[in-house]
């Protein structure tokens with residue numbers, strides 16, 4: 001089993017520079033979806049090749065995975081996909097990234113590391129500070145998609161998001177996926193594993209009001 005990366009380690013204090021939108025994407029005016037914890041990037045590669053009317057950005061804390069994704073993306077000449085290395089919490093907090101957030105239509109956080117011990121909760125990716133920044137910077141109507149197979153983690157994240165009055169949950173039954181960043185309901189690697197092993201998935205969509 002892989003060791004989780006401690007996002008609070010000093011290694012992630014330095015923020016990598018992301019080039020301007022017109023360099024990383026062929027058409028910077030397309031709606032932007034950010035996937036936090038993009039891992040191997042398989043999910044985003046499928047999305048980017050199927051949905052040319054969206055731009056996709058993966059944020060991942062394991063540098064080697066990001067390097068591999070970038071090489072693969074260059075190799076395949078994919079121009080609506082970019083991968084950023086770092087702790088998502090620090091990236092969203094960074095003024096030089098403000099330009100990116102202005103383009104964001106939606107964010108997904110799929111099966112984040114659970115950090116089960118109470119003393120490690122602060123390593124979880126969804127933190128009140130992150131939600132506070134998103135509540136200030138995201139446009140009205142922007143969406144956050146959350147999925148996990150850990151009930152207790154779901155409760156923690158759901159509480160953290162709804163505790164911020166700028167977000168409310170959407171009724172998933174009424175949600176029209178065809179207009180979203182993932183019209184074909186592509187699944188992440190972890191989600192495929194969870195389905196194969198018949199584990200439960202806890203999911204929710206939130207909107208910025």
Ligand SMILES: C[S@@+](CC[C@H](N)C(=O)[O-])C[C@H]1O[C@@H](n2cnc3c(N)ncnc32)[C@H](O)[C@@H]1O
Nearest residue numbers: 007037039060061087088110111113188189190
């Ligand atoms: C359990 S994996 C899930 C990967 C993928 N989203 C999926 O559903 O298959 C969680 C991923 O989030 C990354 N991660 C954890 N904390 C992070 C953080 N603070 N910022 C960015 N990535 C993070 C991990 O390195 C790992 O690749």
